[in-house]
Amino acid sequence: MLYDILIGPFADYAFMRRALWACLALALGGGPIGVLLVLRRMSLMGDALAHSVLPGAAIGFVIGGLSLPAMGIGGMVAGLTVALLSGAVSRATGLVEEASLAGFFLIALALGVLVVSLGGSSVDLTNVLFGSVLAVDPLSLLLVAGIAGVTLLVLVPAWRPLVYESFDPDFLHTVGGGGSARWHMLFLILVVLNLVAGFQALGTLMALGLMILPAIAARMWARDVWRMAALASGIAFASGVGGLLVSWHAGVPSGPAIVLVAGAVYAVSLAVGPQGGMLRRRQGNPSRHA
């Protein structure tokens, strides 16, 4: 009985197994990236970046069909272009980076929807916007796993400076750790890579869900950044598994199911998490959260 509910779907169907592996890869890369996004106060900037991936993915889709590599490369190019352009524009005009990014992502989003509707049907548009982790083919799985691997490899040397820089932005300057712009750019590239990995499963609209929700949930539990990252990956994977099962048994779309499970974990963490959760706070815990 329990087997039928929890294990059966994965044991019996290859596409469910592939979706499971995809969730694991997304969780491993997206967990720490999400933590850094939250700590750098960039949660919403990440969202804007996620949307700006769309036109590239759409062009890739029109050329190569519903294949992650074609859409992934297009998405990467579009996401990085928007990230670099908005950084450059904010430096050139004095506009806050967040504002210039907001401008570019809206243009990109509109352009993307336009390209998809010109080149495909509304079903295709739904696919790009909302993703479908159940349709992950072996090649796409390879890409998602590759991105997770690259992310973790890059984070090994970049983790310490990125965390230090989030906590005390001037610190690295004064100790010769290189300008913050260099680390920031490297980080943005990682964010875009992980968004591209996420959008096959969750779509461009919700790709960030499996990064941010586990990260802010983990913040309510973890005492330090390392634990927070590990916990975020764990929560992300558990949400993936939970969401896939809900989707399977209830017959609902997988992307929203996964994000909603992660959302439920977040809500519970907000209430009872020991590091600033609402119940603990009422008991007079001195620690606060943002």
Add this chain to the structure above:
Amino acid sequence: MTNAIEISDLTVAYDRTPVLRGVSGRFPAGVLSAVVGPNGSGKTTLMKAVAGVLRPSAGRVRFTGPGRADFAWLPQRAAFDRNFPISVRDVVAMGLWSRIGAFGRISGEMREEVEAALAKVGLAAFADRRIGALSGGQMQRALFARLIVQNTQAILLDEPFANIDAHTTADLMTLMERWRDEGRIVVAVLHDLDLAHRQFGWTMLLAHQSVACGPTPEVLTSANLAQARDLCHACAADRDFWAAA
């Protein structure tokens, strides 16, 4: 010859509005130096330019003398996100960066160094706490412990005693006096003229320009303070500063 920081004709501008215009002066080792001036006179900007965080549009900062030209910088406490999930010990261990860089491992010896610094500032019992659980004074002690671990020739501090209780201020002053006696360059931005008079042997009076720089009694004269007032119209709003002057 002792170490010193030499500032010559330094100009720093934000969006073409100069905050510092042709600032010159010298901060020698072996004496506690204060940078004083009303709010908005460019004190923090000067410290950031000296620490290399800001690039000046003209002029330069030089480190002269036989020692290593390395700086440690204490930002204003308000610059920190106090909810950041990091322990007191990890904040202090940041001071090891120049030795371990991005991936070096923290050796047992370094670990002891961090513990010793924590003990020196009286936070040994707080090492495992998250910084959010610290009071303002304790947070400042932790940041001083990081400076101890950084172990640099020059130490720059931005308003180290703002909103800090008298007991902590006294303890931190003792640490700064020890650094002075070890022959380091110690420069603190101060808002409190009284404190500069009492404890700092060397002072730069700043009002977008360097009005005067030298031994404190020669710098904080009523003539110089009047000149500072003329140079910085926007600073007139800082009533507390002028009341003390």
